[in-house]
Amino acid sequence: MKISIIGTGYVGLVTGACFADLGYEVCCADVSSEKVNLLQSGVMPFFEPGLGDIVQRTLKSKNLFFTSDANIPASFADVIFVCVGTPQDITGKPDLSYLEEYFLNLIKTLHENEDFIKNSDAKKHVFIKSTIPPGTIKHLNSIISNNSLRDKIVLSSNPEFLKEGSAVQDFMRPDRVVVGSDNQESIKIAAELYRSILWKSERMLVTSPESSEIIKYAANSFLAMKISFINQIARLSDAVGGDIHEIRKGIGMDERINPHFLYAGLGYGGSCFPKDVNGLEFVMQSNNLSSELITATNSVNDSQVRYFLEKILHLYSPEELQKKEIAFWGLAFKPNTDDIRESVAIKLLRLLAPIVKHIHAYEPIAIKNAMTELVEIKNISYVESSLDAIKNSHFLVIATEYSQFWNMSPEHFMQLKDKCIFDGRNILDKDKIESMGIQYFGVGR
Ligand code: UGA
Numbered sequence: 001m002k003i004s005i006i007g008t009g010y011v012g013l014v015t016g017a018c019f020a021d022l023g024y025e026v027c028c029a030d031v032s033s034e035k036v037n038l039l040q041s042g043v044m045p046f047f048e049p050g051l052g053d054i055v056q057r058t059l060k061s062k063n064l065f066f067t068s069d070a071n072i073p074a075s076f077a078d079v080i081f082v083c084v085g086t087p088q089d090i091t092g093k094p095d096l097s098y099l100e101e102y103f104l105n106l107i108k109t110l111h112e113n114e115d116f117i118k119n120s121d122a123k124k125h126v127f128i129k130s131t132i133p134p135g136t137i138k139h140l141n142s143i144i145s146n147n148s149l150r151d152k153i154v155l156s157s158n159p160e161f162l163k164e165g166s167a168v169q170d171f172m173r174p175d176r177v178v179v180g181s182d183n184q185e186s187i188k189i190a191a192e193l194y195r196s197i198l199w200k201s202e203r204m205l206v207t208s209p210e211s212s213e214i215i216k217y218a219a220n221s222f223l224a225m226k227i228s229f230i231n232q233i234a235r236l237s238d239a240v241g242g243d244i245h246e247i248r249k250g251i252g253m254d255e256r257i258n259p260h261f262l263y264a265g266l267g268y269g270g271s272c273f274p275k276d277v278n279g280l281e282f283v284m285q286s287n288n289l290s291s292e293l294i295t296a297t298n299s300v301n302d303s304q305v306r307y308f309l310e311k312i313l314h315l316y317s318p319e320e321l322q323k324k325e326i327a328f329w330g331l332a333f334k335p336n337t338d339d340i341r342e343s344v345a346i347k348l349l350r351l352l353a354p355i356v357k358h359i360h361a362y363e364p365i366a367i368k369n370a371m372t373e374l375v376e377i378k379n380i381s382y383v384e385s386s387l388d389a390i391k392n393s394h395f396l397v398i399a400t401e402y403s404q405f406w407n408m409s410p411e412h413f414m415q416l417k418d419k420c421i422f423d424g425r426n427i428l429d430k431d432k433i434e435s436m437g438i439q440y441f442g443v444g445r
Helices: 010-021 033-040 051-060 072-076 097-111 114-118 136-144 167-172 184-194 209-240 244-252 273-286 292-315 344-355 367-373 386-391 410-415 430-435
Strands: 002-006 025-029 064-067 079-082 124-128 153-157 177-180 204-207 325-329 358-362 380-382 395-398 420-423 439-441
Touching: 002 010, 002 072, 010 025, 010 051, 010 064, 010 079, 010 167, 025 072, 033 064, 051 064, 051 167, 072 097, 079 097, 097 114, 097 124, 097 136, 097 153, 124 136, 124 184, 136 153, 136 209, 153 184, 153 209, 177 184, 177 209, 184 204, 204 209, 209 244, 209 273, 209 292, 273 292, 292 344, 292 420, 292 439, 325 344, 325 386, 344 358, 358 386, 367 380, 386 410, 410 430, 430 439
Parallel strands: 002 025, 002 079, 025 064, 079 124, 124 153, 177 204, 325 358, 325 395, 358 380, 395 420, 420 439
Antiparallel strands: 153 177
8 A cells, every 4th residue: 555644753754664664655745855855865854763774774675755746645645644743823722734734735736636536436535643633624624625625535533642762662562543534445444554553453443533633632631631640749748758659659559540651750841742731721712611620730740840940949049059060961851862842851951050050961862952952051061971960060950861860870979069969850769879878859759
């Protein structure tokens, strides 16, 4: 089967490369010819474990190619996955202009194709992978139904549930594939496409387009809500002297709750949770529904970095802080990605920079993006290793939970001039560190 992918951002590139690796012939299209040229020569626009190898392999086998010609995807395949961005506008409303632009262009291209218009059986099965507010498929159908292509473009929703840092694995071993469609032919196509990776057949769920759209928003918002919930409980734990690790285990042993996504810390970041929680809030409100839970999820997260900063401000006076050099570990929004969008590490660093003397920052993967993002900060140096960061510093701040930080020999922390660690991800062994005479501040511990 031939597939076209529209948009080579995170979702589009992973989807296209993985389908190509599964043996399909895939055309990936992007408006940026510069990006397309790089991709066609096997150069990745972002870091994602394993993805570069797959792209290079499938380019070589000719299962995959890239184009910036907007007309090619529709002529190449009858199955199209739309993966264009749906960012928020300044009001928090999801901006659907890229999506609408794509459909207007598709309609125009198909109109120019006489064979396609004349052939009454010819159809384009279009699956939308972009995260879209509930009601979008209905809205897009209304654009399509205004012209003669009404029955020839069949729209379905097929949200993605990939996590950055493990996207290839998530694609190849999905928890579930959700297909929101009213069209039997599209449902059959989706079942065929995903057949080889649906190792348990019940993992493909067919729903209405509206349910599928809501599933995506609700799944991300529920996970974000779990994180905000545990962060709020961590504050109580701090106040009364509990240990959030014990609390997480204790509540997570209840299978109805489970222990996943209950790690307290600096809060959630990235390109998905903040945007999708806002998106859900917006859609609820535009349907005249109250959204207290969603709003609270957001506001707890918004205050979590500040809550953590207060721990530092509680220990040091402003005058003392002005004299401190600090080691800062991790700038990406999570480990194993070079993505710094909405990174809470970056937010914390921006709050700290004006009030300390100097920051020695170490970031193993996202360093290039972080340096560009933080260009206005002058009292920072980027070091080559986590140990280099510690060497000349008074205290350490951990902001992203890379495995190499978890496994650092605690003896190294003795080099910190103030013998003090602020662990924003709760990854270090508190008891061991305290037994060495080092002060330790986590979140909820
Ligand atoms: C998230 C979802 O997990 C995916 O299922 C979804 O497909 C994706 O968004 C998307 O919509 O595209 P992602 O943003 O890659 O994936 O990252 P997560 O692993 O979910 O982490 C998000 C943030 O939550 C990170 O900042 C992480 O540090 C934080 N987090 C996560 C916590 O603070 N505590 C936890 O227990 C888990």
